[in-house]
Amino acid sequence: xxxxxxxxxxxxxxxxxxxxxxxxxxxxxxxxxxxxxxxxxxxxxxxxxxxxxxxxxxxxxxxxxxxxxxxxxxxxxxxxxxxxxxxxxxxxxxxxxxxxxxxxxxxxxxxxxxxxxxxxxxxxxxxxxxxxxxxxxxxxxxxxxxxxxxxxxxxxxxxxxxxxxxxxxxxxxxxxxxxxxxxxxxxxxxxxxxxxxxxxxxxxxxxxxxxxxxxxxxxxxxxxxxxxxxxxxxxxxxxxxxxxxxxxxxxxxxxxxxxxxxxxxxxxxxxxxxxxxxxxxxxxxxxxxxxxxxxxxxxxxxxxxxxxxxxxxxxxxxxxxxxxxxxxxxxxxxxxxxxxxxxxxxxxxxxxxxxxxxxxxxxxxxxxxxxxxxxxxxxxxxxxxxxxxxxxxxxxxxxxxxxxxxxxxxxxxxxxxxxxxxxxxxxxxxxxxxxxxxxxxxxxxx
Amino acid sequence: xxxxxxxxxxxxxxxxxxxxxxxxxxxxxxxxxxxxxxxxxxxxxxxxxxxxxxxxxxxxxxxxxxxxxxxxxxxxxxxxxxxxxxxxxxxxxxxxxxxxxxxxxxxxxxxxxxxxxxxxxxxxxxxxxxxxxxxxxxxxxxxxxxxxxxxxxxx
Amino acid sequence: xxxxxxxxxxxxxxxxxxxxxxxxxxxxxxxxxxxxxxxxxxxxxxxxxxxxxxxxxxxxxxxxxxxxxxxxxxxxxxxxxxxxxxxxxxxxxxxxxxxxxxxxxxxxxxxxxxxxxxxxxxxxxxxxxxxxxxxxxxxxxxxxxxxxxxxxxxxxxxxxxxxxxxxxxxxxxxxxxxx
Numbered sequence: 001x002x003x004x005x006x007x008x009x010x011x012x013x014x015x016x017x018x019x020x021x022x023x024x025x026x027x028x029x030x031x032x033x034x035x036x037x038x039x040x041x042x043x044x045x046x047x048x049x050x051x052x053x054x055x056x057x058x059x060x061x062x063x064x065x066x067x068x069x070x071x072x073x074x075x076x077x078x079x080x081x082x083x084x085x086x087x088x089x090x091x092x093x094x095x096x097x098x099x100x101x102x103x104x105x106x107x108x109x110x111x112x113x114x115x116x117x118x119x120x121x122x123x124x125x126x127x128x129x130x131x132x133x134x135x136x137x138x139x140x141x142x143x144x145x146x147x148x149x150x151x152x153x154x155x156x157x158x159x160x161x162x163x164x165x166x167x168x169x170x171x172x173x174x175x176x177x178x179x180x181x182x183x184x185x186x187x188x189x190x191x192x193x194x195x196x197x198x199x200x201x202x203x204x205x206x207x208x209x210x211x212x213x214x215x216x217x218x219x220x221x222x223x224x225x226x227x228x229x230x231x232x233x234x235x236x237x238x239x240x241x242x243x244x245x246x247x248x249x250x251x252x253x254x255x256x257x258x259x260x261x262x263x264x265x266x267x268x269x270x271x272x273x274x275x276x277x278x279x280x281x282x283x284x285x286x287x288x289x290x291x292x293x294x295x296x297x298x299x300x301x302x303x304x305x306x307x308x309x310x311x312x313x314x315x316x317x318x319x320x321x322x323x324x325x326x327x328x329x330x331x332x333x334x335x336x337x338x339x340x341x342x343x344x345x346x347x348x349x350x351x352x353x354x355x356x357x358x359x360x361x362x363x364x365x366x367x368x369x370x371x372x373x374x375x376x377x378x379x380x381x382x383x384x385x386x387x388x389x390x391x392x393x394x395x396x397x398x399x400x401x402x403x404x405x406x407x408x409x410x411x412x413x414x415x416x417x418x419x420x421x422x423x424x425x426x427x428x429x430x431x432x433x434x435x436x437x438x439x440x441x442x443x444x445x446x
Numbered sequence: 447x448x449x450x451x452x453x454x455x456x457x458x459x460x461x462x463x464x465x466x467x468x469x470x471x472x473x474x475x476x477x478x479x480x481x482x483x484x485x486x487x488x489x490x491x492x493x494x495x496x497x498x499x500x501x502x503x504x505x506x507x508x509x510x511x512x513x514x515x516x517x518x519x520x521x522x523x524x525x526x527x528x529x530x531x532x533x534x535x536x537x538x539x540x541x542x543x544x545x546x547x548x549x550x551x552x553x554x555x556x557x558x559x560x561x562x563x564x565x566x567x568x569x570x571x572x573x574x575x576x577x578x579x580x581x582x583x584x585x586x587x588x589x590x591x592x593x594x595x596x597x598x599x600x601x
Numbered sequence: 602x603x604x605x606x607x608x609x610x611x612x613x614x615x616x617x618x619x620x621x622x623x624x625x626x627x628x629x630x631x632x633x634x635x636x637x638x639x640x641x642x643x644x645x646x647x648x649x650x651x652x653x654x655x656x657x658x659x660x661x662x663x664x665x666x667x668x669x670x671x672x673x674x675x676x677x678x679x680x681x682x683x684x685x686x687x688x689x690x691x692x693x694x695x696x697x698x699x700x701x702x703x704x705x706x707x708x709x710x711x712x713x714x715x716x717x718x719x720x721x722x723x724x725x726x727x728x729x730x731x732x733x734x735x736x737x738x739x740x741x742x743x744x745x746x747x748x749x750x751x752x753x754x755x756x757x758x759x760x761x762x763x764x765x766x767x768x769x770x771x772x773x774x775x776x777x778x779x780x
Contacts, residue, residue, distance in 0.1 A: 070527060070531050076478070097521070098521060098524045100521045100522075101559060102559070103554070105558075106556055117553065124480060125484065184491050187487065187488055187493065188491065190488070191488070204485070205481055205484065205485065205577055441480070442481065
């Protein structure tokens with residue numbers, strides 16, 4: 001740093017070189033496997049004779065390459081240790097934990113009403129789904145039902161969220177493979193949806209809008225025009241993506257037959273979401289275990305065939321269209337009514353009542369200082385997030401805070417598909433495979 | 447390096463020219479960690495367009511960049527990596543701490559996060575927000591440009 | 602445990618041959634095969650209370666009965682509220698029958714150990730590593746039981762109730778004013 005008398009130091013503490021040695025993750029890292037333990041021994045045998053394993057290879061020919069955690073294409077702070085033999089990948093080990101935030105511990109310190117602020121930052125591309133899973137779990141423990149209008153608003157927002165999350169997935173998928181225009185297209189569409197979110201919830205991301213008992217506020221006046229504009233504009237723009245990618249020989253060559261998963265592998269590893277559907281398994285929680293009155297809307301589950309990157313890209317594009325169909329149905333059929341449950345023990349009274357009624361004042365006070373108490377119990381609720389099955393396992397001991405709050409993160413399980421999808425494939429296909437699994441590291445590490 | 451020899455007209459002009467060059471072609475190193483990274487990407491894309499300031503190219507290698515935008519929460523495991531990436535950047539370099547989690551630990555005051563990135567690297571600009579919208583981030587970047595132009599921040 | 606405790610009481614106290622069993626046929630067949638596994642109904646969800654030594658056996662039987670997917674393995678630390686400090690919870694899913702089942706077992710305070718479910722469902726690999734990292738519960742038979750979320754040299758298990766949150770008091774740092 002220059003020692004200039006005229007300039008002022010602006011930074012504060014910590015300018016001395018801190019003593020930070022890189023963490024030695026000896027046990028977490030991969031090393032040349034002298035014992036020659038096969039991949040399936042380490043991860044569990046799924047299908048017999050799945051990989052072609054060249055056991056005669058001289059161990060001197062193998063090289064361990066480290067990718068990440070700071071890397072432009074790993075979709076966040078994912079670290080991969082790849083054992084290479086020339087250009088062919090033999091083993092991969094994902095090392096995660098670089099974004100671990102202790103959210104489950106924080107969840108035990110916040111009361112049930114504040115829990116949404118914490119949970120929404122886990123899968124930051126699908127914040128409404130996180131909040132929805134958490135709210136549904138709390139409502140189950142409380143034993144309350146949300147009014148139909150609140151359920152419809154929830155469906156509207158989470159399906160729009162699915163669109164915006166898939167747009168990011170398509171944008172980064174395209175950019176990673178080389179079609180940088182996709183990044184611009186995807187985020188341009190996303191801005192329209194985020195503008196609607198900002199109008200409704202006040203924030204572009206991490207909204208804390210879906211709360212136990214309903215939603216935080218009603219939809220703003222004129223929302224139908226905004227949603228109609230999105231419904232009209234987005235399919236046209238999806239046509240632009242098709243023009244860019246669909247029959248593009250480079251795109252097809254880089255995505256077809258790459259990162260293939262078979263249905264047995266996917267089921268055994270607990271993979272859900274578009275990745276599972278790309279292998280041919282028809283499984284969607286919105287159809288199997290419907291929540292928030294979503295069964296009244298018609299939509300089709302998109303299923304692929306080959307289980308490769310191209311199928312997952314295609315499924316995401318089609319899912320955007322299906323979600324827009326659901327949004328249109330919600331817009332046409334949304335009932336009038338309350339946007340949150342009228343139970344006094346859970347919902348704060350309207351502000352005007354506080355001046356008039358002592359009881360309302362006391363309720364307001366108790367709800368905002370201590371929070372409502374949830375009867376003891378445990379439950380597990382799952383929703384279909386853009387990445388797969390997002391579940392919330394909630395244990396309450398009768399107090400105002402969760403005793404244990406655990407989120408079943410779809411990306412956490414989907415990452416286990418990575419060594420399987422990448423085994424015996426070329427190094428250059430790694431980026432395409434990671435992008436197609438669409439991991440969100442906030443979800444993985446929590 | 448910014449040097450001023452007071453009273454020398456030639457050196458002041460060169461100095462000003464050097465500062466102008468630094469601000470007009472800053473290359474950010476991609477250090478997007480969490481939710482703020484998505485807003486950083488949104489700042490770089492068409493709607494908010496960082497490219498009008500010459501900054502849309504996020505260099506993958508820290509050796510080729512001069513601005514590090516720490517976008518997101520820094521966990522205990524990530525802190526040494528952050529320091530290593532910072533050390534690899536050549537001078538002059540600046541750091542913007544984007545978001546509440548990077549500036550002070552944010553809403554997560556617990557065992558897992560470094561409470562403020564300035565415990566690891568020296569920070570020039572703090573951008574508040576959770577996450578800060580693209581306008582806030584751009585305001586932070588432009589403030590940094592301003593301060594460098596005025597000479598308030600040495601590298 | 603807040604599920605139907607009468608299931609356990611009926612077995613130990615009074616020897617009534619009929620213990621509560623689920624209505625669903627698939628589940629009924631599964632529970633009938635295991636004498637010492639209790640069935641509970643937690644707010645409409647089926648729960649299997651499995652003794653620690655029968656964990657792997659019951660899991661294998663469940664997979665055979667049609668639960669192809671293990672969605673999640675997690676744990677709860679009951680600290681001093683129960684004699685057995687830890688509870689290990691596995692959530693199962695059957696796609697063909699559209700059923701969910703939850704398996705719960707307990708682990709003692711000193712050196713908690715549970716059999717690993719990786720031989721049955723390879724997908725619980727990461728989840729069990731996370732439980733080991735966060736709670737310190739050892740899984741026997743796990744191919745690679747190392748820390749996953751915290752750095753390797755971290756000491757302590759963060760999600761245990763006796764591990765503090767680690768809150769740092771808010772510091773107002775002295776900064777030079779830029780005028």
